[in-house]
Amino acid sequence: MNDITIRALCPAGAGDDYDWAACCEAFPRLHALEITPQSPRYHAEGNVGIHTRMVLDALLGCDHFQAARGAQRETLFLAALLHDLCKPETTVIDPVTGDIGQPGHSRRGAVDVRALLWRAGVPFELREAVCRIIAVHQVPFFAFDSRRGESPEFIARRLSWSLHLPDLMCVARADMRGRLCADQQARLDDLALFEQLAREDGCWGTPRVAASAHTRLMYARGAAVHLDTPLFQAPGSQVTVLCGLPASGKDSWVARHASDVEVVSFDDAKAELGLKHGENDGLAAHRAVDKAKALLRRREPFVWNATHLSEQMRGKTLDLLYAYDAQVRLVYLEVPSDTLFRRNARRDTTLRQQDLARMLHRWEVPLPWEAHEVSYQVASGRPGD
Template sequence: MSPWNELRALVPAAGKAPDEAACLAAFPVLEHAKTTPQDPRHHGEGDVWTHTLMVLDELLHLTDYRAASREDQETLFFAALLHDVSKHATTVVDPVTGAIGQPGHSRMGAIDARGLLWESGMPFAQREAVCRLIAVHQLPFYAMADLRGPRPPEFIVRQLSCRLSLPVLATLAEADMRGRLCEDSSRLLDNIELFRELAREEGCYGQARAFADAHTRVSYFRGADVHPDYPLFQEPGSRVTVMCGLPASGKDSWVAVHRPGLPVVSFDDARAELGLAHGRNEGMVAHAAVDKAKALLRSRSPFVWNATHLSQSMRDKTLDLLFAYGAEVEIVYLEQSRTELLRRNHRRDTSLSNKSLLGMLRKWEVPVPTEAHRVVYACGKGDSGADQ
């Protein structure tokens, strides 16, 4: 039986209890949850593992879980099991008040879950559904709280609907809230229902919010004062393909096949031209690559930006520059299995060791559909991949 099929066997039928020992054996990192404390105002039940088991129990009894497809049940189960996987690594205790917090645990949890599920062979689309849920699993609690905030509720609902299934997210949030002893659980459960109602009003409860076109969508999510239903005029600019993926995932080969003849901005090429090893004077490497990109953008020339762009912050630097010049941007994300990735890297003429490559997983954030005009996922394929 494959590792992924072994994991799937952990998902019990609706109403049945999960196998606690089997879950811990599959994900030994969850042992830390047993000794990770939580703020008693929000988690009167105590440690993270107790909370996780309560969430799973609530989830498996929810009507929405029972009515979900088997794939969505699997997605929900693993999202619930791993939603607090990084709390142990993000716990801070105020030395004066003793207050307990876990800042950033959702975002880090998505990264940690991605690595764990990648090694198991979980299918890409389903794995990313799990990770996207973990990254935002608390938003339905608070999206309706500040109607005049910098990100009003309708913006949050529209954005999330373009990234994941809102019915699935709401189900996870409800299980998370019911699976705890919390001072204001009734109010927060009401917030989840309001979140659902707003999504229905926006026509995106179960599908992505419709936009007039891709340029209007990406401009809206980047903060432009536009309405989703009315197209925003797009000034002509460079058409740029931004490559994204771990080293040895096949980016150079994809570019050679699908974008032949186009100029390429590449940190690796800049590094080679400067005679620097990987990890040496990266500031000089980045400066050389950015200068080349700016020249192409000024001339409105099409080109490829070929780099790992592995974390959101790394991509933001590139995307901010491209959009500032009015570029039309396509992100192409590539991925290989762990075995294939390490095999390829070992065979490459590179100063990057397999150990260093695996260390990059701590920054591994797969691009989401709202980041560019088009996002393509080509995972273990020789073709152009598929939009998601």
């Protein structure tokens, strides 16, 4: 499987159809969808494979998809094709009632698809556009009935800062049309209302404007602020938070760009404590956090050098920094898969290749609203890297 093969799966023009067999050959995990049951309440059409093909059929009939070209068209098709890829692994059947559910399949699907497309060499922008849609493809269905108590305006605005809302809505509509359920029309009506809201609020097809980066950040994190009024930011440390898989170039970035500032590093803390990879991580984390707090209290600039791979782990660092009024720049680093594993094999580390591969199951690329500034530095990879 490679980039060219994957992108060729997308029907090129009007009237062209997709080849399901070719899709399954490129992504063998699609075969498992054919034997994965779904709740008859929401999917009376049958198994996940049937649903996925119905979604693709609905997508091909969508005006937005028919008007799309190039990478945008490929994004829509791949997101629809792979949106339920992790339903087999997340299927839960209640032993008493027989109810079927697939909790967390969207988020896990985005993580697994990211690893698959990265290994295949799919360009970063295309890959992340696909994964961001997969991660939230159900969110528009429930924008007016959020389990988190979020308003539809908040949902639309934050989504607009991470993806192209018309693309998400195109896939969401295809997902809803590609099934048999009692509330199908009601959900389609909700999608139409959500689109109208986004249009009126100025976030349909473009990120919602905010008065400042700090205003946007605090709003996205749930603060009760008005987006059109600049929010005062108290003075604090200027902090660069590095993010990326091991061997993606974080140490080299520090050497090139931040050799004159303090560095907080879990790896350095482990080395100072004489610990190997996976050995007493809590002690090393405590040491690194203590150093960060001391710098934050003095409002000194520094770099936080760690993988920060999952949203959960990244969130712990960011929560601490924002509690001390830090101005945060997130720098995400990435290299191709062959470069990454080659680097890890030849460097002085206790991180085994199989451990590195397992880390892919926690890999969530930061979203643009997670910091005051987010920079994506993706290397193409060259011999000798």
